Amino acid sequence: MRRLTWFNTVSLTFGFAFLYVPMLILIIFSFNESKLVTVWAGFSTKWYGELIRNEAFLDAAWVTLKVAVASSTAATILGTMAAHVMVRGGRFFGRTLFSGMIYAPLVMPEVITGLSLLLLFIAIGLDRGVFTIVLAHTTFSMCYVSVVVSSRLVSFDRSVEEAALDLGCTPFEAFRLVTLPIILPAVISGWLLAFTLSLDDLVIASFTAGPSSTTLPIKIFSSVRLGVSPEINALSTIMICIVAVGVIATSVMSKRAIARQAREEKAAMQAA
Amino acid sequence: MNPRKALLILVPYMWLLALFLVPFVIVLKISLSDVELAIPPYTPTLDISAGWAGLKDFLSQLDFENYVWLTQDDLYWKAYLSSLQIAVVSTFLTLLVGFPIAYGMANAPDEWRPTLMMLVILPFWTSFLIRVYAWMGILSNEGFLNQFLLWTGLISEPLTILNTNTAVYIGIVYTYLPFMILPIYSTLEKLDGSLLEAAEDLGCTRTTAFWLVTLPLSRPGVIAGCFLVFIPALGEFVIPSLLGGSDTLMIGKVLWEEFFSNRDWPVASAVAVVLLALLIIPIVLFQRQQERQQEAEK
Amino acid sequence: MSEPAPSTGPSVFAPWNDPAERPLIQFQNVTKRFGDFTAIDNLTVDIYAREFFALLGPSGCGKTTLMRMLAGFETPTEGYILLDGSDIGSVPPNRRAVNMMFQSYALFPHLTVSENIAFGLKRDKLPKDQIAARVDEMLRLVQLQKFAGRKPHQISGGQRQRVALARSLAKAPKLLLLDEPLGALDKKLRTDTQFELMEIQETTGTTFVIVTHDQEEAMTVASRVAVMDHGKMVQVDTPDRIYETPNSVYVADFIGDVNLVEGTASAHHRDGKIEIHWAEGKPPIVGTPMQPIADGTRCTFAIRPEKVHISKEHPEGKSNIMQGKIIDIAYLGNISTYHVQIPTGEIFKAQTANTRRIERRKFTWDDEVWLWWSETAGVVLTG
Numbered sequence: 001m002r003r004l005t006w007f008n009t010v011s012l013t014f015g016f017a018f019l020y021v022p023m024l025i026l027i028i029f030s031f032n033e034s035k036l037v038t039v040w041a042g043f044s045t046k047w048y049g050e051l052i053r054n055e056a057f058l059d060a061a062w063v064t065l066k067v068a069v070a071s072s073t074a075a076t077i078l079g080t081m082a083a084h085v086m087v088r089g090g091r092f093f094g095r096t097l098f099s100g101m102i103y104a105p106l107v108m109p110e111v112i113t114g115l116s117l118l119l120l121f122i123a124i125g126l127d128r129g130v131f132t133i134v135l136a137h138t139t140f141s142m143c144y145v146s147v148v149v150s151s152r153l154v155s156f157d158r159s160v161e162e163a164a165l166d167l168g169c170t171p172f173e174a175f176r177l178v179t180l181p182i183i184l185p186a187v188i189s190g191w192l193l194a195f196t197l198s199l200d201d202l203v204i205a206s207f208t209a210g211p212s213s214t215t216l217p218i219k220i221f222s223s224v225r226l227g228v229s230p231e232i233n234a235l236s237t238i239m240i241c242i243v244a245v246g247v248i249a250t251s252v253m254s255k256r257a258i259a260r261q262a263r264e265e266k267a268a269m270q271a272a
Numbered sequence: 273m274n275p276r277k278a279l280l281i282l283v284p285y286m287w288l289l290a291l292f293l294v295p296f297v298i299v300l301k302i303s304l305s306d307v308e309l310a311i312p313p314y315t316p317t318l319d320i321s322a323g324w325a326g327l328k329d330f331l332s333q334l335d336f337e338n339y340v341w342l343t344q345d346d347l348y349w350k351a352y353l354s355s356l357q358i359a360v361v362s363t364f365l366t367l368l369v370g371f372p373i374a375y376g377m378a379n380a381p382d383e384w385r386p387t388l389m390m391l392v393i394l395p396f397w398t399s400f401l402i403r404v405y406a407w408m409g410i411l412s413n414e415g416f417l418n419q420f421l422l423w424t425g426l427i428s429e430p431l432t433i434l435n436t437n438t439a440v441y442i443g444i445v446y447t448y449l450p451f452m453i454l455p456i457y458s459t460l461e462k463l464d465g466s467l468l469e470a471a472e473d474l475g476c477t478r479t480t481a482f483w484l485v486t487l488p489l490s491r492p493g494v495i496a497g498c499f500l501v502f503i504p505a506l507g508e509f510v511i512p513s514l515l516g517g518s519d520t521l522m523i524g525k526v527l528w529e530e531f532f533s534n535r536d537w538p539v540a541s542a543v544a545v546v547l548l549a550l551l552i553i554p555i556v557l558f559q560r561q562q563e564r565q566q567e568a569e570k
Numbered sequence: 571m572s573e574p575a576p577s578t579g580p581s582v583f584a585p586w587n588d589p590a591e592r593p594l595i596q597f598q599n600v601t602k603r604f605g606d607f608t609a610i611d612n613l614t615v616d617i618y619a620r621e622f623f624a625l626l627g628p629s630g631c632g633k634t635t636l637m638r639m640l641a642g643f644e645t646p647t648e649g650y651i652l653l654d655g656s657d658i659g660s661v662p663p664n665r666r667a668v669n670m671m672f673q674s675y676a677l678f679p680h681l682t683v684s685e686n687i688a689f690g691l692k693r694d695k696l697p698k699d700q701i702a703a704r705v706d707e708m709l710r711l712v713q714l715q716k717f718a719g720r721k722p723h724q725i726s727g728g729q730r731q732r733v734a735l736a737r738s739l740a741k742a743p744k745l746l747l748l749d750e751p752l753g754a755l756d757k758k759l760r761t762d763t764q765f766e767l768m769e770i771q772e773t774t775g776t777t778f779v780i781v782t783h784d785q786e787e788a789m790t791v792a793s794r795v796a797v798m799d800h801g802k803m804v805q806v807d808t809p810d811r812i813y814e815t816p817n818s819v820y821v822a823d824f825i826g827d828v829n830l831v832e833g834t835a836s837a838h839h840r841d842g843k844i845e846i847h848w849a850e851g852k853p854p855i856v857g858t859p860m861q862p863i864a865d866g867t868r869c870t871f872a873i874r875p876e877k878v879h880i881s882k883e884h885p886e887g888k889s890n891i892m893q894g895k896i897i898d899i900a901y902l903g904n905i906s907t908y909h910v911q912i913p914t915g916e917i918f919k920a921q922t923a924n925t926r927r928i929e930r931r932k933f934t935w936d937d938e939v940w941l942w943w944s945e946t947a948g949v950v951l952t953g
Contacts (some may be wrong), residue, residue: 104292146284166664
């Protein structure tokens with residue numbers, strides 16, 4: 001028995017206002033004429049222009065993008081392998097340790113992960129730069145990927161893989177031709193998750209980045225520490241818009257796909 | 273075991289061993305070392321070429337001095353206590369804000385729910401840093417909130433919120449709210465509507481039915497949500513350093529400063545080890561609770 | 571329970587009785603253990619080419635493990651499995667001339683019906699036109715030509731079942747394994763499909779091994795049925811013999827409805843018949859044992875309800891007569907089952923075909939009736 005009471009309506013309204021008003025204010029003030037972020041002085045897009053001319057931000061954005069693409073791709077491959085091992089691997093030596101290492105990074109404070117990786121890189125004499133950030137991001141985001149992919153692997157009928165083997169596939173062919181196409185949506189969302197985690201990460205990147213490899217979050221953090229600035233608002237607005245468009249588009253598409261599948265299944269039942 | 277399967281296991285295994293477990297061993301080791309004006313700024317370093325004698329020599333130089341130091345300087349234990357306090361209070365506040373939203377979502381008409389769900393998840397995909405930053409403009413003395421309150425006449429002087437613990441609470445509630453809403457919503461959504469009908473049939477009013485049926489049955493979601501907020505809040509760094517003041521003590525911030533400002537790596541490592549020890553209790557409890565939940569659902 | 575289906579196929583098809591015939595599959599002392607659990611216990615059986623062999627038993631009896639060993643998903647812990655005389659114990663599933671139809675059908679959701687059927691053929695690297703021709707043939711066989719381009723979620727459950735069958739038959743395997751192939755269909759569709767399955771088995775000449783827990787299904791389709799329990803085959807026989815001459819109480823009780831009476835065998839009667847003393851002060855039951863039984867052996871007399879006659883008058887000149895009172899009647903449409911309590915308290919079930927309309931029925935609750943059966947109607951079991 002589900003009824004929307006006035007209490008529900010009020011809490012939903014205030015709740016979503018709480019979630020979205022701050023971002024809305026942020027976006028509105030990115031179009032402010034004045035340098036003061038808090039006082040409205042007329043509409044202007046000049047901060048977007050400033051942003052585009054700011055070499056340091058553009059460089060940092062480029063580094064961030066490179067790191068994010070490289071680390072999320074590596075994390076997706078490693079995370080999918082790890083998920084396969086967790087769900088289909090059966091028993092092997094050190095399985096408990098393995099699953100512990102998969103879940104631990106999810107709850108590990110970033111300061112600890114960052115510190116420990118930095119100390120490792122120093123201990124083995126690895127120069128810090130884009131490469132070390134990629135290593136660090138790959139390590140923690142592969143765990144997220146493996147959680148997303150294993151939940152899909154758990155829910156899918158094992159006998160579909162067995163059918164592929166039965167019909168003459170080698171285990172690798174069965175993975176490539178049957179398992180991968182079926183779990184592909186989960187693999188893609190794993191990649192997207194790893195990508196956003198990498199784009200977002202400040203703490204671990206701060207520990208593992210070298211002087212020549214400043215990422216966007218590091219740049220934003222160091223300029224935000226000195227106070228609010230309309231340029232950062234402009235940058236934030238662009239990032240929020242990209243994410244919003246992406247998330248809304250995916251959810252509309254998946255909703256349509258689900259609706260179509262349901263319609264076709266219904267049609268098939270009636271035809272039978 | 274065939275070689276291909278062994279390879280499949282070994283690649284992620286070795287990766288995690290090398291980049292997750294080994295770094296911890298290094299942190300542990302450095303936390304037992306002494307600070308030194310050198311590169312790297314700690315001693316001793318293990319000299320593998322010296323063999324067994326070298327190892328013995330190395331081990332004899334390790335001590336718990338840094339941990340003793342953590343107990344003597346009250347900065348550290350105050351930071352631990354204040355982290356705990358901030359994490360507990362903000363988890364509770366997040367629950368107070370999150371539960372009514374999750375409850376409202378579960379009672380919303382079916383066709384709204386995917387949209388509401390998406391609206392809760394959307395902030396999660398946007399940058400954490402940006403979401404914290406958004407509050408800096410709102411909470412400052414001449415910020416949006418003060419302007420609004422002055423305009424309504426509720427206050428005559430701007431409130432100082434930014435750079436206080438209050439701002440940290442607001443920041444944590446705001447950024448971790450989706451982690452509280454989603455698990456509670458998923459338990460409430462699964463709740464069989466006929467249970468409430470049965471309760472009303474047996475004489476409950478809608479309100480007593482909520483207290484006697486809905487609330488007890490939403491407990492697993494509430495517990496999961498609280499852990500998901502509490503665990504990351506305890507080691508939080510970004511929120512206290514952007515929204516908190518100089519007197520806001522949180523252990524993540526202390527570690528950061530110890531490392532980057534004081535360059536005292538052994539103490540920073542010791543702080544990390546203690547933080548981890550502090551976290552293990554809630555993590556293990558959370559794990560247990562999740563396992564019990566899965567058992568119950570089978 | 572209905573009458574057993576008459577043995578299908580030509581009556582001469584009985585390779586298991588021909589010592590010259592070479593079996594297609596031989597299990598030789600096969601044991602399979604999972605940790606402490608013994609799923610298959612020292613099992614030896616032969617299955618012949620063109621057979622429709624049914625593995626029947628409750629869940630956990632080992633029938634699925636047996637089938638998975640044939641497919642290659644499990645390897646025997648001990649013993650050998652021979653296919654055409656060669657050991658296949660360690661051959662991986664993708665190199666066996668054995669195909670399987672899965673209980674869940676396991677259709678590839680991202681491929682169309684014809685791509686699903688072509689999947690195995692493509693693995694054999696056959697030329698394109700040959701694959702196309704074979705897929706066409708298979709689609710015709712299961713009458714799904716119209717649905718070739720659909721995805722599995724766009725067709726009905728019954729159609730999916732046929733795609734699964736066509737896919738597993740496409741490679742013309744020596745042996746086809748069917749794991750509860752009709753389990754997901756509703757009762758009406760299941761009966762129709764059983765006959766279709768038998769027809770396809772005959773036209774393709776493939777050897778079928780079917781796993782099922784539905785005894786009617788096993789009796790309908792199979793040339794031989796193996797009744798399994800705790801990793802052993804209790805009885806392997808044609809459906810009619812399984813029903814008429816079960817070799818143990820387990821089989822008699824598992825297949826169909828049965829009245830069981832425990833007693834002690836005694837004093838040889840005429841023509842190899844024996845008397846079973848089953849209750850103090852009651853005339854013994856006269857029965858025919860399948861093999862000689864020593865005096866004083868504990869045994870169980872089993873008789874099917876439809877072989878127990880029921881009448882209002884005392885039957886003259888018959889053996890095995892008992893008097894009792896009807897305490898329950900189960901009306902099933904075509905037949906009725908009467909539960910008759912005899913004075914010692916035991917309940918016997920007797921079945922009659924309802925050849926007349928219900929208002930003309932002869933018996934009703936609390937009627938005093940007579941039960942009787944012939945000396946050869948039941949079986950005497952010692953196992």
